[in-house]
Amino acid sequence: MKTIIKIAWRNVWRNRLRSFVVFASVMLGVWAGLFTVSLTLGMMDQQKRSIVQTQTSHLKVHSSRYMKDEKLINHIPDDTLELLENQLKNDSRVVAYTERTIIDGTVNNAHGFANLKIVGIDPEMEKTVTTIYERLDSGTYFSEFKNRPVLVGKSLADDLKLDVGKSLNLNFMDKDTNAVGIGFKVEGVFNSGNGTFDKQQVFVRQNDLNELLQTNHFIHEIAIICTDIKEAEPVRDEINSKLGGSVEARTWAQLSPQLAYSDEMMTVAIFIILGIIIFALAFGILNTMLMAVLERKRELGMLLCVGMNKRKVFFMIMIETIFLSFVAAPLGLLLSWITVTYFGSAGINLMDVGDAMYQFGYDALVYPKLYPYVYFMVSTMIIGAAIISSIIPARRALKYNPAEAVRAL
Amino acid sequence: MSVIKTENLRKTYHQGDYEIHAVDDVSVEFEQGEFTAVVGPSGSGKTTLLNAIGGLDEPTSGKVIINNTDITQLKGNQLIDFRMNNIGFVFQAYNLIPVLTAKENVGFVMLLQGRPESERESRVEELLAAVGLGEIMNKRPNQMSGGQQQRVAVARALAPKPQFILADEPTANLDSVSTSNLLDIMARLNKEEGITFIFSTHDQRVIDRASRVITMEDGKIISDERKVQ
Ligand SMILES: Nc1ncnc2c1ncn2[C@@H]1O[C@H](COP(=O)(O)OP(=O)(O)O)[C@@H](O)[C@H]1O
Ligand SMILES: [Mg+2]
Numbered sequence: 129m130k131t132i133i134k135i136a137w138r139n140v141w142r143n144r145l146r147s148f149v150v151f152a153s154v155m156l157g158v159w160a161g162l163f164t165v166s167l168t169l170g171m172m173d174q175q176k177r178s179i180v181q182t183q184t185s186h187l188k189v190h191s192s193r194y195m196k197d198e199k200l201i202n203h204i205p206d207d208t209l210e211l212l213e214n215q216l217k218n219d220s221r222v223v224a225y226t227e228r229t230i231i232d233g234t235v236n237n238a239h240g241f242a243n244l245k246i247v248g249i250d251p252e253m254e255k256t257v258t259t260i261y262e263r264l265d266s267g268t269y270f271s272e273f274k275n276r277p278v279l280v281g282k283s284l285a286d287d288l289k290l291d292v293g294k295s296l297n298l299n300f301m302d303k304d305t306n307a308v309g310i311g312f313k314v315e316g317v318f319n320s321g322n323g324t325f326d327k328q329q330v331f332v333r334q335n336d337l338n339e340l341l342q343t344n345h346f347i348h349e350i351a352i353i354c355t356d357i358k359e360a361e362p363v364r365d366e367i368n369s370k371l372g373g374s375v376e377a378r379t380w381a382q383l384s385p386q387l388a389y390s391d392e393m394m395t396v397a398i399f400i401i402l403g404i405i406i407f408a409l410a411f412g413i414l415n416t417m418l419m420a421v422l423e424r425k426r427e428l429g430m431l432l433c434v435g436m437n438k439r440k441v442f443f444m445i446m447i448e449t450i451f452l453s454f455v456a457a458p459l460g461l462l463l464s465w466i467t468v469t470y471f472g473s474a475g476i477n478l479m480d481v482g483d484a485m486y487q488f489g490y491d492a493l494v495y496p497k498l499y500p501y502v503y504f505m506v507s508t509m510i511i512g513a514a515i516i517s518s519i520i521p522a523r524r525a526l527k528y529n530p531a532e533a534v535r536a537l
Numbered sequence: 538m539s540v541i542k543t544e545n546l547r548k549t550y551h552q553g554d555y556e557i558h559a560v561d562d563v564s565v566e567f568e569q570g571e572f573t574a575v576v577g578p579s580g581s582g583k584t585t586l587l588n589a590i591g592g593l594d595e596p597t598s599g600k601v602i603i604n605n606t607d608i609t610q611l612k613g614n615q616l617i618d619f620r621m622n623n624i625g626f627v628f629q630a631y632n633l634i635p636v637l638t639a640k641e642n643v644g645f646v647m648l649l650q651g652r653p654e655s656e657r658e659s660r661v662e663e664l665l666a667a668v669g670l671g672e673i674m675n676k677r678p679n680q681m682s683g684g685q686q687q688r689v690a691v692a693r694a695l696a697p698k699p700q701f702i703l704a705d706e707p708t709a710n711l712d713s714v715s716t717s718n719l720l721d722i723m724a725r726l727n728k729e730e731g732i733t734f735i736f737s738t739h740d741q742r743v744i745d746r747a748s749r750v751i752t753m754e755d756g757k758i759i760s761d762e763r764k765v766q
Contacts, residue, residue: 131648138636170654433593435649437614469683531594
């Protein structure tokens with residue numbers, strides 16, 4: 129067996145040019161496949177993170193009535209709110225939560241008009257849950273302006289040609305359904321990474337809003353961050369079992385089903401991308417080895433003549449094929465690991481397509497990312513492909529009749 | 538005592554509508570220690586006969602009896618093992634394993650036989666010295682001349698201590714110096730170790746050295762002469 133392995137190994141190096149072509153294609157194939165996957169994963173991960181950090185949090189609680197009809201008066205009842213606050217404060221899985229007043233409104237100026245949600249927040253509380261305060265393109269986060277400051281999204285600011293310091297008219301109904309139209313001053317422009325989200329809401333101070341609504345502390349939404357995103361479900365279940373009926377808690381996956389779905393689809397997509405690449409590589413290797421078996425017809429015939437049995441010839445060809453496939457695979461994996469690690473921290477700027485990506489909710493700067501299971505998956509697939517593509521040439525070698533093989537020129 | 542015997546051996550190839558009787562009813566015996574040349578024009582059936590005797594090719598009918606075993610009845614790995622333990626082959630085109638050194642090529646069959654390393658080492662070195670290649674035993678075939686490669690092939694054929702060696706036109710690709718060199722070696726091994734050689738050839742210099750000359754034509758033996766030494 130040792131000799132068979134030795135011969136197989138040396139055979140790999142016999143036709144250097146051909147072997148290097150195979151090595152290069154395996155290495156580049158593995159690298160290209162993994163890099164594509166890492167970009168996709170990085171984008172997905174970033175999208176998920178930015179959606180969780182700016183939109184869904186880990187879970188949210190609304191009053192049951194508000195979920196049917198998003199009206200000002202359908203806020204979380206005061207007694208329930210108190211129970212809920214106590215529960216959240218005493219739950220060690222809950223890291224932070226924030227309370228929001230949310231109403232429908234419109235905005236208009238000389239450049240346009242838009243329907244949106246006006247979200248009243250407690251700026252300090254909000255900071256513990258969302259990262260809007262970090263995602264400012266310009267301006268500040270409720271620290272400079274004393275009089276009715278508002279944060280607007282980048283896409284809205286672009287549409288309405290808004291800028292820091294400019295004022296902006298917000299229109300909505302107060303508690304008694306009287307129309308209110310009042311000026312706010314743009315203090316900052318945020319960019320959540322998702323153009324649609326940025327167009328659909330503006331943030332104002334809860335106190336300003338409640339004053340204008342003539343309400344005191346109407347809370348429509350509580351957004352919660354747990355110690356880990358995996359705690360979202362148990363925390364939700366506990367809230368729903370204790371306060372269900374009056375309020376309903378939903379996790380990020382329920383709030384953004386397409387996000388949860390794309391998370392699942394990703395594994396399938398990765399499998400398909402890698403599968404196609406490895407399938408193509410397997411064909412290249414198969415072809416190379418079939419040629420080699422044909423070229424060495426006489427030599428293989430001679431081996432059969434002098435006493436190498438068919439099983440050994442079969443293994444020799446199989447092992448050679450596997451060697452041929454494996455020499456470069458670790459290099460491809462290593463190269464992928466290096467590039468992913470490097471760009472994973474430096475980021476890749478997809479600047480030219482960045483604007484379109486922003487509209488679809490992706491950041492322009494992508495941090496490629498690979499999970500250990502992807503490396504494991506690709507290694508397993510290469511092993512499988514190598515073994516499968518080694519069987520056909522090995523069987524071909526067995527078909528040789530020694531007398532004819534030796535006669536062959 | 539005869540070591541190899543064929544009885545009514547036939548090999549018929551079908552080519553389109555007509556049949557080629559490559560070996561046509563050949564019954565012949567070879568004695569231990571003979572140094573036999575099989576001669577005849579190209580296409581007369583020399584290679585076919587040697588392949589049938591060596592169990593490389595299945596005859597259409599007839600028997601090949603080696604040491605009382607009819608090898609036409611052996612199957613698959615049985616036949617391969619029988620060949621490995623009893624018959625050495627030398628081919629016109631040398632057919633060494635290109636990725637192994639001279640030494641490894643010679644030791645290869647012994648390795649397949651599972652002989653221990655120490656036995657292999659000493660046998661291989663002894664044989665390479667006997668064919669005059671002690672100096673270059675770590676070279677690979679592509680670093681050797683044709684004559685050197687064929688001498689390695691002879692050493693390889695001898696390594697497992699076969700009873701006889703079949704050589705199909707072993708000198709066809711060699712120049713005259715290499716040819717006489719190889720013949721000297723084969724003749725010496727024949728005399729000193731009693732190895733039986735059967736080789737096919739066109740080459741008059743080879744025929745002159747043989748102790749027996751069998752002439753074939755159209756698949757039949759037309760003459761069989763033993764020379765008196
Ligand atoms: N595989 C084959 N198929 C058909 N005919 C063959 C085959 N091998 C050999 N022959 C024919 O058998 C005859 C004997 O061939 P061969 O034994 O090679 O002769 P030699 O070795 O004396 O030149 C030739 O006519 C050759 O064409
Ligand atoms: Mg011939």
